[in-house]
Amino acid sequence: MCNVLSLRRFSAKFWNQRFLFLMVLPGFLIVLVFNYFPMYGIQIAFKKYSAARGIWDSHWVGFKYFVQFFKDPTALRVLKNTLLLGLYSLLWSFPTPIILALLFNELKNSIFKKVVQTISYLPHFISTVIIVGMIRTFAEREGVFNKIASWFGADPIVFLSEPGWFRTIFIGTGIWQGIGFGTILYLAALSGVDPTLHDVASIDGASRWKKVLHINWPHIKPTTIILLIFSISGILGTDFQKVLLLYNPDTYAVADVIGTYLYREGIMGARFEYTTAIGLFMSIVAFILLVSANMISRKVSETSIW
Amino acid sequence: MVGRESLGSRLFDLVNIFIMLLLCVIMLYPFLNVIAVSLSNTEHILKGDITIFPKGFNLSAYSYVLKDSFLYSGYLHSIIYAVGSTAFMLTFTSLMAYPLIIPGFMGKKFLSVFLVITMFFGGGLIPTYLLMRNLHLLDTYWVMVIPGCVSAFNVFMFRSFYQSIPSDLRESAVIDGANDIQILFKIYLPLSKPLLATFALFGIVGSWNSWFEALIYLSDENKYPLQLILRKYLFTMSFDSGTGTAAMQAMLMQMKIDPRNIQMAIVVIAMFPIMIIYPFLQKYFVKGVMIGAIKG
Numbered sequence A: 001m002c003n004v005l006s007l008r009r010f011s012a013k014f015w016n017q018r019f020l021f022l023m024v025l026p027g028f029l030i031v032l033v034f035n036y037f038p039m040y041g042i043q044i045a046f047k048k049y050s051a052a053r054g055i056w057d058s059h060w061v062g063f064k065y066f067v068q069f070f071k072d073p074t075a076l077r078v079l080k081n082t083l084l085l086g087l088y089s090l091l092w093s094f095p096t097p098i099i100l101a102l103l104f105n106e107l108k109n110s111i112f113k114k115v116v117q118t119i120s121y122l123p124h125f126i127s128t129v130i131i132v133g134m135i136r137t138f139a140e141r142e143g144v145f146n147k148i149a150s151w152f153g154a155d156p157i158v159f160l161s162e163p164g165w166f167r168t169i170f171i172g173t174g175i176w177q178g179i180g181f182g183t184i185l186y187l188a189a190l191s192g193v194d195p196t197l198h199d200v201a202s203i204d205g206a207s208r209w210k211k212v213l214h215i216n217w218p219h220i221k222p223t224t225i226i227l228l229i230f231s232i233s234g235i236l237g238t239d240f241q242k243v244l245l246l247y248n249p250d251t252y253a254v255a256d257v258i259g260t261y262l263y264r265e266g267i268m269g270a271r272f273e274y275t276t277a278i279g280l281f282m283s284i285v286a287f288i289l290l291v292s293a294n295m296i297s298r299k300v301s302e303t304s305i306w
Numbered sequence B: 001m002v003g004r005e006s007l008g009s010r011l012f013d014l015v016n017i018f019i020m021l022l023l024c025v026i027m028l029y030p031f032l033n034v035i036a037v038s039l040s041n042t043e044h045i046l047k048g049d050i051t052i053f054p055k056g057f058n059l060s061a062y063s064y065v066l067k068d069s070f071l072y073s074g075y076l077h078s079i080i081y082a083v084g085s086t087a088f089m090l091t092f093t094s095l096m097a098y099p100l101i102i103p104g105f106m107g108k109k110f111l112s113v114f115l116v117i118t119m120f121f122g123g124g125l126i127p128t129y130l131l132m133r134n135l136h137l138l139d140t141y142w143v144m145v146i147p148g149c150v151s152a153f154n155v156f157m158f159r160s161f162y163q164s165i166p167s168d169l170r171e172s173a174v175i176d177g178a179n180d181i182q183i184l185f186k187i188y189l190p191l192s193k194p195l196l197a198t199f200a201l202f203g204i205v206g207s208w209n210s211w212f213e214a215l216i217y218l219s220d221e222n223k224y225p226l227q228l229i230l231r232k233y234l235f236t237m238s239f240d241s242g243t244g245t246a247a248m249q250a251m252l253m254q255m256k257i258d259p260r261n262i263q264m265a266i267v268v269i270a271m272f273p274i275m276i277i278y279p280f281l282q283k284y285f286v287k288g289v290m291i292g293a294i295k296g
Helices: A002-016 A018-046 A064-071 A073-093 A095-106 A110-125 A128-138 A144-151 A163-178 A181-190 A195-203 A208-233 A240-246 A249-255 A258-268 A272-301 B007-038 B042-047 B060-065 B069-101 B108-120 B125-134 B152-163 B167-175 B180-191 B193-209 B212-217 B226-236 B246-255 B259-276 B278-295
Strands: none
Touching (some): A018 A064, A018 B069, A018 B108, A073 A258, A095 A181, A110 A163, B042 B259, B069 B152
């Protein structure tokens, strides 16, 4: 009796909210199909996938593909490259926008500041295909890079065929693309600095450097830590699309990363189970990185993303 | 400031202005150089002495590129994909976010968790590719506009924007007998115009610049977006090592066009729409990033 009543109340409430459910429905279905179905598909990492049998009915093979991956010498090379490229990128691309934001903040002429900022954002809006197309032209034997190198007396080289130059070019152009746009969040935090703090500090005889160090920097520290946590967890998620356009067999030894390896073996080579296993392994590592970076930050600085 | 500034401080200002000017040069030079090369003649391109002004002004690269029907098809498809995916994104996101602000909506908790999970876990490249294949979406327009058009991040952004709209408006509309769909379209969406504009720009630029999805999901060149046509020009037209086809080389030789001339011309053509709306674009993007940072 009681159940019937509550069921009736439940369905009445449901009926009242029918429009709300209707509004949610298309978004729900899209997320279900395009975000959750692929998660269901991850099980082929442990199966011998057969298109005829489908994902569910394919036979289990256990950790075969994971073992295969760790026994493959290419795999180790790819892991190492991913890690190094990620680490060096973090090392160079993370601090540069902070420094630029602090420099922007010291500009006194607001029109000049606005113009420089607007110009510095520009590369962020250009597609990777165009960026890499430009890099390839500049890195040619007659290109700009060689011209600059010749000022320092270097002989012309084909930069993109030199494994030793790949990371420098990748990260250097990455800074060019992201440094301007990366300042936005820091500038937003800096705009929250109370100007009277600076006035008081001046009266106390603080130099500009001291003011930056003791007023501005503490103000952007929380933003810095949050962004650092995200960057650390993204260390293995190198912009492989850019690598894919920029590398060639000459530079595979340093340039081949997980993303490009998955593309070549998985999509071009149709080794679906093997590459799904690698993908799964990498997402687990990325998740562990995120959780531990967050944990460390909570302990050290009491800032955390959740 | 009344007090005199110290010498060090003034010196720093000078250095800082110098750094800023250098920054502008580094940011702009590549673009100006590309435009200059696209407008120069082969002789100077081969010598490599072009900086930011064209030398031996010539438009033959443009007339060569503009004859290629794939260019027009690429432009058309990029527009279709950008407009299509953005329209779906705005529609489904604004619909999905609304019920999440209604007190007492039964699915609220479940949907929030359902969405948050996708922010931390995903299927990855290969399972997603297999799904598209199994759904027979490869080589269709759908695969370029539907997957990924609803993201948890966007839904949460819309939800917090809706939350900033006073709920009295909704309550009085309910008393007047309006249903939720009417309330969304007549009250909430008109008040959300700045949000819609920002996300529309995000969507359009993102889609315009993307190429990897098209590379793996499309094999029919007639459906390629502009970025893939561009990639074909930039990456298969190489002349130093003879990887370009002999016929193409011979023709270019005869026309006295250097491949770089053509490549840079098509780069200029592909950048054109973004450059035109850039001043407007960057303002909205800056605003959009701030919304995300403050509320996310």
